[in-house]
Amino acid sequence: xxxxxxxxxxxxxxxxxxxxxxxxxxxTDFAQGELGDIVYVEVETxxxxxxxxxxxxxxEAVKTVSDLFLPLxxxxxxxxxxxxxxxxxxxxxPYGEGWMIKMKVxxxxxxxxxxxxxxxxxLIA
Amino acid sequence: MKKLILSDIHEKLGGxxxxxxxxxxxxxxxxxxxxxxxxxxxxxxxDVSHMGEFVVTGEDxxxxxxxxxxxxxxxxxxxxxxxxxxxxxDGGIVDxxxxxxxxxxxxxxxxxxxxxxxxxxxxxxxxDTSADLRNMSDFWSLFAIQGPNATKVLQRITDVELGKMxxxxxxxxxxxxxxxxxxxxxxxxxxGGFEIYVKNDDALKVWEAIMxxxxxxxxxxxxxxxxxTLRLEMGYALYGNDIDDTTSPMEAxxxxxTKLSTDFSSVELFRKQKENGVATKLVAFELIDRGIPRKDxxxxxxxxxxxxxxxxxxxxxxLNKAIGMGYVENxxxxxxxxxxxxxxxxxxxxxxxxxPFVSPGV
Numbered sequence: 001x002x003x004x005x006x007x008x009x010x011x012x013x014x015x016x017x018x019x020x021x022x023x024x025x026x027x028t029d030f031a032q033g034e035l036g037d038i039v040y041v042e043v044e045t046x047x048x049x050x051x052x053x054x055x056x057x058x059x060e061a062v063k064t065v066s067d068l069f070l071p072l073x074x075x076x077x078x079x080x081x082x083x084x085x086x087x088x089x090x091x092x093x094p095y096g097e098g099w100m101i102k103m104k105v106x107x108x109x110x111x112x113x114x115x116x117x118x119x120x121x122x123l124i125a
Numbered sequence: 126m127k128k129l130i131l132s133d134i135h136e137k138l139g140g141x142x143x144x145x146x147x148x149x150x151x152x153x154x155x156x157x158x159x160x161x162x163x164x165x166x167x168x169x170x171x172d173v174s175h176m177g178e179f180v181v182t183g184e185d186x187x188x189x190x191x192x193x194x195x196x197x198x199x200x201x202x203x204x205x206x207x208x209x210x211x212x213x214x215d216g217g218i219v220d221x222x223x224x225x226x227x228x229x230x231x232x233x234x235x236x237x238x239x240x241x242x243x244x245x246x247x248x249x250x251x252x253d254t255s256a257d258l259r260n261m262s263d264f265w266s267l268f269a270i271q272g273p274n275a276t277k278v279l280q281r282i283t284d285v286e287l288g289k290m291x292x293x294x295x296x297x298x299x300x301x302x303x304x305x306x307x308x309x310x311x312x313x314x315x316x317g318g319f320e321i322y323v324k325n326d327d328a329l330k331v332w333e334a335i336m337x338x339x340x341x342x343x344x345x346x347x348x349x350x351x352x353x354t355l356r357l358e359m360g361y362a363l364y365g366n367d368i369d370d371t372t373s374p375m376e377a378x379x380x381x382x383t384k385l386s387t388d389f390s391s392v393e394l395f396r397k398q399k400e401n402g403v404a405t406k407l408v409a410f411e412l413i414d415r416g417i418p419r420k421d422x423x424x425x426x427x428x429x430x431x432x433x434x435x436x437x438x439x440x441x442x443x444l445n446k447a448i449g450m451g452y453v454e455n456x457x458x459x460x461x462x463x464x465x466x467x468x469x470x471x472x473x474x475x476x477x478x479x480x481p482f483v484s485p486g487v
Contacts, residue, residue, distance in 0.1 A: 033141075036350065037158045039417065039440040058469065060417045062157045062440050063350050091156075 001124070002029040004095055008111060009120035010071045015095060018111045023072055026099040027059065027090065030124050035061040038090045041100060043068070043079045050076065052110065056101065059090070071114060074105040129174045130266050130328040138346050145349055146239035148175040153348035160351035161442040164316050165486075168272035169347035170335055173320075174328070175238035177262040179245070182231045185254035190224060190232055193251050195374060195395070197384040201226040206293040206311060209382050210374050211244065216394045217370040218377070220244050221362065223311065225295055233307075237364045251390065266328035268321045270335060271347075271355075273486055275318030278339040283308065287319065292487055301334030303327045313352060315359035315485035354439050360409050360450065360480030366420055367407060367436040367450055376403045376452065405433060406458040409480045411448050416466065416473040418449035423467040424457075432457050435466060443483045453477075 007015045013031035017024045032038065043057035050056060050070050057068040057079075070076070080099050083089050090098035105111065115123065129135075132149045136142055140151030151172070153160060163169050181189060190198045196209035203226055211219040220240040225233035236244045241262050248258060270279055276287045285298035285308055295309040300321065307322035323331045336344060353363070362368045362377060374383045375398045385396050412418065418438030426432050438449030449466070457464050460479050465472040 036153060037156050037442075040415070042415075060440070062354060062442065063152075065417065065419060 001121070002095070003117045003121050005117045007095070007117065008114035009117065009123075010069070010114060011123060012069045012071075013124075014069070014071055016071050016111065016114055018105065018108070021105050021108055022077070023074070023103050023105050023111070024099050025071060025101050025103065026094055027068075028120070029094050032091045032094045032098075035059060035064060035066060037062045038087045040087045041068075041079070041083050041090065043076070043101060045076045046079060048076055049074065049106070068100065070103070072103070072105045072110050073107050074103045077102045077104055129172055130325045131172055131174070131332055134329070134332065135172060135346065140346065140348060143349070146175055146237070148238060150175060151346065151348045153350045154346050157348070157350040157354060158442045160345055160347040161354050163343070163345045164272045164314055164347055164351065164355055165443055165483075166273065167344075168270065168274035168278050168318070168339055168342055169345050169351070170332075170339070171269040171271065171347050171352055172266070172332070173269050173352075174266040176267050177236040177238060177241035177244065177260070178265050178267075178322070179234040179236065179248065180231070180259045180261055181234060181256050182259075183254075183256045184230060185256040186230055186232050189252060189254045189256035190234075191387060192254075192390050193248055194222070194224065195379075195384065195389055196224075196382040197387050198224055198226070198232070199387075203228055204294050204296065206295060206309060208293075210368075210379060211247065212374065212383070212389060212391050212395065213247075213370060214391050214394075215370075216373050216391070216398060218364070218368050218372060218374060218379075219247050219370065221364055221368060221379075225309070239365055264325055266323050266325055266331075268323070268332060268335060269312055269314075269318065270321065270339075270344075271312045271314040271318035272316045274339075274342045275316075278342055278344060279308075279319055279335070281338040282334050301331045303331055306331070312487075313361060314355040315361075315481065315483065315487060316355065317485075317487040354442055357437050357439055357448065357450070358441050358443055358481065358483040359485060360482065362407070363437060372407075372452070373398055373403055375399060376405055377407045402455070405452040405454055407436070407450060407452055408458050408462075408477045409448070409450050409482065410464060410475045410477050411446050411482070412466065413474040413476060415447075416468040416471070417447045418451070418466045418468070418475070424451055424453055425465045425467055425472060426457065427463065427465065429472070432464065441482060448482050449475075
């Protein structure tokens with residue numbers, strides 16, 4: 001199972017990378033495997049400011065649908081256009097080309113409280 | 126949870142295992158899309174040993190089946206198979222099933238895994254004849270080899286002339302050096318192929334022989350997820366989704382297996398349904414706007430009035446379109462009717478279409 005050490009994670013199987021106050025968010029390798037073939041990602045909260053844990057979108061796989069939860073409070077800035085056209089990118093490269101959104105984080109300190117790679121590994125063990 | 130004889134094999138093959146109807150089953154191996162396409166275009170094999178098998182024997186076998194099932198089993202000749210329903214006493218469906226005729230005194234009923242206990246209790250409670258019922262479900266394994274290359278692959282390990290077998294017929298013969306295997310020209314995919322019934326003791330040997338025989342073509346083990354998308358593209362009803370104890374075969378477009386001229390036990394109810402008409406119908410639809418319909422989503426009219434519910438839905442891997450089935454009020458059941466699926470508070474436009482979604486290969 002691929003769990004990059006430099007990223008932070010949530011119990012909802014999302015990963016977070018923070019650069020300044022902009023976070024990139026995607027779903028983990030484990031999550032894409034559980035969902036199976038992803039057919040699209042719907043995010044209709046772009047430009048909205050949400051609390052942590054609020055639903056910012058949904059991911060539809062052939063077999064099932066799952067909500068996406070915002071890991072940190074802030075404003076949803078953009079959706080990855082690559083996955084609009086090629087949602088299978090999330091399956092193929094969940095930590096790279098398959099990222100989902102970028103957001104402007106209003107409480108940067110909250111980032112440190114997210115799960116480390118080791119914590120996440122334990123969660124899915 | 127019960128294990129299939131080959132549950133461990135599926136796990137070793139990379140199968141993602143789930144509890145399905147109380148059985149430890151592979152839902153997918155390589156991915157639902159890959160497995161689905163491989164069945165449509167090549168050949169895949171499913172372990173569907175969870176299915177239930179009841180053997181009915183005796184002079185009253187035919188009378189018993191005539192009484193408890195809705196199609197007309199008297200039309201069957203030896204070696205033929207019939208799709209049918211077990212109707213309940215309230216106008217609904219206990220189960221849908223396949224009926225195999227071995228001889229006038231011996232039949233096999235193949236029922237859904239989730240209903241084995243319910244069917245067994247129901248059928249026994251209705252048996253006031255001398256017919257003998259035996260539940261063989263725990264002793265037999267069942268493999269479905271499906272796809273345009275199924276005949277070619279299986280022919281390598283059997284001397285039964287598969288190419289000559291008609292759809293919905295069966296033969297017994299030697300397969301993978303195992304004698305008396307039941308080979309049935311049936312399936313739940315619309316891709317053509319066979320279903321093979323073997324004793325549990327022979328299951329591993331037969332599975333391995335099938336996998337080896339299909340090596341050249343790249344036969345793939347195929348999970349329940351692809352089984353579901355394949356059957357939905359054909360519009361085949363799934364018990365528990367599209368039909369259940371509360372849905373009438375008349376609503377579910379199963380009138381063709383509900384022979385009102387016969388005298389199955391609750392036929393009068395269904396004659397009345399036919400005469401008075403039913404309020405809702407099971408329809409097939411495809412989405413026009415983006416979204417994927419799922420079981421239990423509400424179907425509404427343009428004016429937001431609830432007109433029905435979704436019973437099955439998915440993204441069709443073959444068509445790359447969102448498709449589904451569901452019950453709607455009669456006014457909305459005609460082909461091309463505009464309906465809307467409520468997906469997360471949004472109204473997604475859809476239209477009623479004709480089945481099948483994908484042309485069958487059989």
